[in-house]
Amino acid sequence: MIIGVPKEIKTHENRVALLPGGVLKMKRNGHDVLIEKGAGIGSGFSDEKYIEAGATIIDDVDELWEQAEMIMKVKEPIEVEYDRMQEGQIIFTYFHFAASRELTEAVIDSNCIAIAYETVEKADRSLPLLVPMSEVAGRMASQEGAKYLEKAQGGRGVLLGGIPGVKPANVMVIGGGIVGVNAAKIAAGMGANTTIMDIDMPRLRYLDDVMPSNIDTMFSSEANIKKLLPDVDMVIGAVLKPGAKAPHLITREMLGTMKEGAVLVDVAIDQGGCFETSKPTTHDNPIYDVDGIVHYCVTNMPGAVPFTSTLGLTNVTLPYAVDIANKGWQTALAEDEELKKGLNIVNGDVVYKDVAEAFDMDYTAIDSVL
Numbered sequence: 001m002i003i004g005v006p007k008e009i010k011t012h013e014n015r016v017a018l019l020p021g022g023v024l025k026m027k028r029n030g031h032d033v034l035i036e037k038g039a040g041i042g043s044g045f046s047d048e049k050y051i052e053a054g055a056t057i058i059d060d061v062d063e064l065w066e067q068a069e070m071i072m073k074v075k076e077p078i079e080v081e082y083d084r085m086q087e088g089q090i091i092f093t094y095f096h097f098a099a100s101r102e103l104t105e106a107v108i109d110s111n112c113i114a115i116a117y118e119t120v121e122k123a124d125r126s127l128p129l130l131v132p133m134s135e136v137a138g139r140m141a142s143q144e145g146a147k148y149l150e151k152a153q154g155g156r157g158v159l160l161g162g163i164p165g166v167k168p169a170n171v172m173v174i175g176g177g178i179v180g181v182n183a184a185k186i187a188a189g190m191g192a193n194t195t196i197m198d199i200d201m202p203r204l205r206y207l208d209d210v211m212p213s214n215i216d217t218m219f220s221s222e223a224n225i226k227k228l229l230p231d232v233d234m235v236i237g238a239v240l241k242p243g244a245k246a247p248h249l250i251t252r253e254m255l256g257t258m259k260e261g262a263v264l265v266d267v268a269i270d271q272g273g274c275f276e277t278s279k280p281t282t283h284d285n286p287i288y289d290v291d292g293i294v295h296y297c298v299t300n301m302p303g304a305v306p307f308t309s310t311l312g313l314t315n316v317t318l319p320y321a322v323d324i325a326n327k328g329w330q331t332a333l334a335e336d337e338e339l340k341k342g343l344n345i346v347n348g349d350v351v352y353k354d355v356a357e358a359f360d361m362d363y364t365a366i367d368s369v370l
C-alpha cells in the first residue's frame, strides 16, 4: 500500500502522524511511504531521517494526496484539504465529526474511508488512540488555566496553590476520565482545592480511593455544578460520550453566578464543547471573554508540545496503521472489533451512530459495509 503523510496545517499544529521508525516498520511490511517535505520538523524529525528510513519526500502536497492509498494525519482535514480527499482513499486521523457538519459533509461527498482515532474503542470502553493526547491535554489544561488566572493574562489574579496564610484556588473538573484525572493531578499538585465531577459512580469511587487528599469527588448534576460555581476560580471541561457532541453543562446564564476573571478551560471543545459559550480557538489566540469569564477553547492543545505529543500519539497509532496497510481496511476492521469502532464514514455512508444523530443524518449499519 502507498501511505501518505502530509504536513499538519492547523494553527501551530506541529505533530506528525508517522515517525521515521514507523516508516521503517511500514517498509519492512512491504509498503511505500510518502512524507510531505518538512512534515516532521516541528516534532524534531528531519527529512533526512525519513529518507534514511526509506521514505520518499514529496514537495507537492496535492501529488502526495493523489498518490496515497492511505493518508495518515493527526488533525481533522481542514477546508483547504477537503478537495484533496479521494474516493476509496483511507484517511486515518482524528476527525471529531460531531463538532463540524461542514467536515462531515465534505467527507461524505469525498467517498473516502474515514477511520477516526478518537472512536477506536477497546472492550473495556477505553479509547486507546485518544488516551495519550488526553493525558497531554489534561495536564496542559491546568497549566494553561493557571496562566490565564494571572491578572495580566485577563484572569482574576489568583495563585492556584495559595501561600501559607492565604487559601488556595478552587478548581472544578467536570468529567473524571483521562483528561479530568490528568488535569486534577496537576491542579492538585500545584496546591489547588480540586473537585472532580462525573456521572459514573464506580469511576468516582475509584478516584476517591486513589487521588490525593486535596481532590474531592462530587456527582455531576446541574444542581451540584450550580452549587460550586460561585466559589470556583477555574473550571476544566473534560466530559465525553465517544463520537457524540458534548452536552452543555454550564450555560451562559450560569456564568453570571461566577467570580469575575474566573477561567473556563473547555478541553471537550473538539467534540463541540461542554459550555454553552465555548467556541473553538487556536494557539495563536487561545482565549476570549464572555461576561467577565475567561474562556480557553483550543481544539488541538497537544499540538503545542509536539516533542511529547508526537511520540505519545505514534506509539499507539502505528500498530493499527500497519494492520490496515497489511490487510486492507475491510479485513483489518472485520477482524478487529476495536478498530472497527473507528470507522465513521465510508463511501458516503455514516456508519457511526452518534455522528449520524448529531446532524440528523441517515445511519448505515457498519456490518453492511464490511
Ligand SMILES: NC(=O)C1=CN([C@@H]2O[C@H](COP(=O)(O)OP(=O)(O)OC[C@H]3O[C@@H](n4cnc5c(N)ncnc54)[C@H](O)[C@@H]3O)[C@@H](O)[C@H]2O)C=CC1
Pocket: 118, 127, 130, 131, 133, 134, 137, 174, 175, 176, 177, 178, 179, 180, 197, 198, 199, 200, 203, 220, 238, 239, 240, 241, 247, 249, 266, 267, 268, 269, 270, 271, 298, 299, 300, 301, 302
Ligand atoms: N482540546 C484538545 O486538544 C483535546 C481534547 N480532548 C477531548 O477531551 C474530552 C475528554 O476526553 P477523555 O478524558 O479522553 O474522555 P474519557 O472517556 O476518558 O472521559 C470522559 C468522562 O466524562 C464523563 N462524563 C460523561 N458525561 C458527563 C457529564 N454529564 N458530567 C460529568 N462527567 C461526564 C464520563 O463518565 C467519563 O468518565 C474529549 O472530548 C476529547 O476528545 C482530548 C485531547 C485533546
Ligand SMILES: CC(=O)C(=O)O
Pocket: 075, 094, 118, 130, 133, 134, 270, 299, 300, 301, 302, 303
Ligand atoms: C484529541 C485531539 O483533539 C488532539 O489531540 O488534538
Ligand SMILES: [Mg+2]
Pocket: 270, 298, 299, 300, 301
Ligand atoms: Mg482536538
